[in-house]
Amino acid sequence: MAFLMYGDPKVKYLCSCGSLKPISRIYFCRHCMKVKCGFCVSHEVDLHYCSNCLENLPSTEARLKKNRCGYCFDCPSCQISLNTRAVSQTVPHPDDPTKTLTKKSYYLVCAFCRWSSREASIPDQSVATGGWPELKSPHAKRVADLVEHYQDISVQEKEEEEKKKKFQSRPAYFHYAEKYGLSAAVARKRLSNLPQRENKVHQSTVEPSKATEEVDQLPDEVFFEPIRLSQITTVKQRLACPEVQPIDVSNLHPIHKSLLVKRSLRCRDCEHNVSKPEFNPSSTKFKIQLSAFYHVPDIKFLTCEPVFIGKRSELIITICNPTQHQTSFKLHPFELALLSPKLSEDEEEAPPTLKLSLPDSARDAQFQINGTIKLPTTEFQLLPRDDTAEFDDSNKGPTFNDDPKVVVWRRGNKIALRMAVMPNQEAEGLLCVGFAMEYGYVNTMTTLEKKEPQKVKLRAHIVLHTGQIFKSSQ
Template identity: 45%
Template sequence: MAYLIQPDYVQYFCTCGQIKPITNLYFCRHCLKVRCGFCICHEVDSHYCANCLENMPSSEARLKKNRCSSCFDCPSCFHTLSTRATYAPARQDPAAGDAKVENKQPKKMYYLSCFNCRWTSRDVGIPDQPVASGGWPERTNPFANRFGQLLEYFKAIAQQEKQDKLDKERKKYAIRGKYITLTDKTGLTGAMARTTAGLPSSESSSSAIANFVPSQAKEEVEELPEDYHTKEVNLKLITTMPQRLASPEWQAQLVSRLQPIARPLSVKRSQRCRRCDHNLTKPEYNPGSIKFKIELLAYYHVPEVKIISFETIKPGCTTELLLKLTNPTAHEMQISIIQPDEVPEVEEKEEPKSIEKSLEKSLNLEKDTSWRQVIERKPLLPTTIKLHKPELSFTLAQRDDAAEYDDDSHHETNDIILWRKSNKLALRLKVTTDEEAKVGSPAVAILALQYSYRNTVPPTANSPQTRDHVLYTTVAIHLGTVTQ
């Protein structure tokens, strides 16, 4: 497992300028761009409990405050609590004496126990329950009503400010005889648009603001006990800061007042490209499945670069670098190594706006389209190490899973190509270090790959009709530090 903690020596440049390993990048087959975690939009598909694998819709998860009702975490060590069974002693009737027993058979009862720190629900006085799951009492916060009033008040203020801003923009760009949005043309009022989008009306927002009672500070504050500064403190009886922050509604000060923490729900999320709004990853709905319906990772579409070996990097010296290229696709790939400055800049065209999208934008007042803006930045490339570009293009065969078990490799006599094996290729490249490079500075070699890609997505009206494309990617290879 040592490879899991090793640093990433080969990193790829995203279109936004971020440098990430190929396992952390995505590839959009519609706009043919490499995307990182900052260039995609994350959407929640389903909520589920990671312990019992119970799946629930978003509305139910919102009502339960994104907590599972049957699974709990230990408030002391945050380990998952287990349900233990015990038998309650039979109750006796005091009027009839010891001879008459009300229940001859003992009743099975359940309590929560932690296998890690040995904390139990009996330690804090929680009575045993006759049901294994779903019967544990829930505490109600005495300030729940006040929290609800504050939440409604701030929601109303945010809705009112957004509506005022929208009205100002409409008045600013209003032109006589022309319609700005479809709501103006069809006569759809703002109230009907809010009702269609499922938003609260303006009357309810104004009433929530008018009926709100602000908080008032008290002039008299309860005094501290006399022995507050002289009383001896036992740290074993006082909760720690992580234990208090685990339940922010209560924040128990004593260990004897800790309560089981309902386990937070996990989510399955899908990811979309911010530019073209197509899915990059989409998991299965079943929480017990780890498969994906759509999984467009860059690892399966972009040629992979690995370091075989390299010599010591010294200022003003030319050294050799051995790399291995892999074709992960199911089609042949033509690869050429070029300088990073030779990568052409391609301007992305905006998609034409359809009537359906304009209508959706006019009806949904809460929709924010700022997440579609992908800022493309050209990466800052170091100039201490220069790569000698080979005047040769390579052809890599398609990926073949059965060829992984074949030990035969074809060795070539070329000075650049060392050997070939299935969809893999080993290269010998030369890099020259600048004479002014400081000793101890990081040695990073930058190269660009020009490769052919065959798109298997069916063409649409907005996408290009051609299947074969020539794409570019920039790779940063970390070769340690510059030595003497």
């Protein structure tokens, strides 16, 4: 009896660099016609913004603020955004003590763990936009001196590199002698007129750190008083504030919220964008979004029978056409080659691994493919994507001469295929099989040479993890 497959992605696509990723984690470059993963694209930061107040900051200002928002805070206990609460207080009138005046004050509170700024003995503020006291690191001056020291060193090294390039570009003495026939006296005079290098050594004003064997003694309370875990911070709470790292819960202070970034992804081969978001922080749309599931046929599991050694199991997958053009596809087996590593006589013989034959531009990928899959030999047609087709019950559309033993059903731009998988005799663990899908793609990108849409044949390599392998069916 067939059962549904859940959990970790069972269908993974092979990137042009040789890594396996699900279709939701890869991109498709329409210029170089290749599948790209996160390692095959260059990441560029377009915008820094706060996820709470949606304020956008330029890169220089975000760097000065240490990539943190100046108005929003996170809870130091559970790292959830803090809310500002207002309370009314009755205070004497400054001009007339006999009268009272209602005044609002503000404090921070966490809606999840109920932590508030009053627990840290932070006084309430008269304005809701800021003015909250901040903890200063006891090592702030030391860190600032070290940063300034290494900045001076980097500037000095950069100047030395520029001087080396400048002097290397000047012709040497032998060049002048051979070209102009200069005598030794004239050559010495000309060389003496060249500017002399200035060897300036950076004088460090930072006192170097010194190791010591003296360690402060622990207080007596550590040995005699019981430990109260509710009053001691966790490792996560301490690392959330690395400059102070409070030990007691009473020393927790609000943490400025970290800024998020909007990034654009660029193909490393052709340097075209495959993903570029809009500049507005509140917008979730993209100017360019070339995710693979918009261009490459999407393969998913439908059902799979339990897998036993020496027995074929039925596997049903669905293939969906995400494009607006009718396409066709055909399934091919992997081109595999056995690799047997060289071992010494004392070592046991290792099981051979399967190497996928890829173009020279791609990296060799090692897979533990431990089974075979029976693929259909015919070519299948897929209709273009139609968002209204699932609401149309008339089932009007072209008919295809499909083999009922292979095609389970057709619905719009989707098709379900029946296959058979069988593990090898020595297979253990999860069954891993794969195949190559050759499909038609219509490239609508226009160039100066080709202004009409191009129809090309592309190939995608897919690896399937069908499930656990059982020894026998009894």
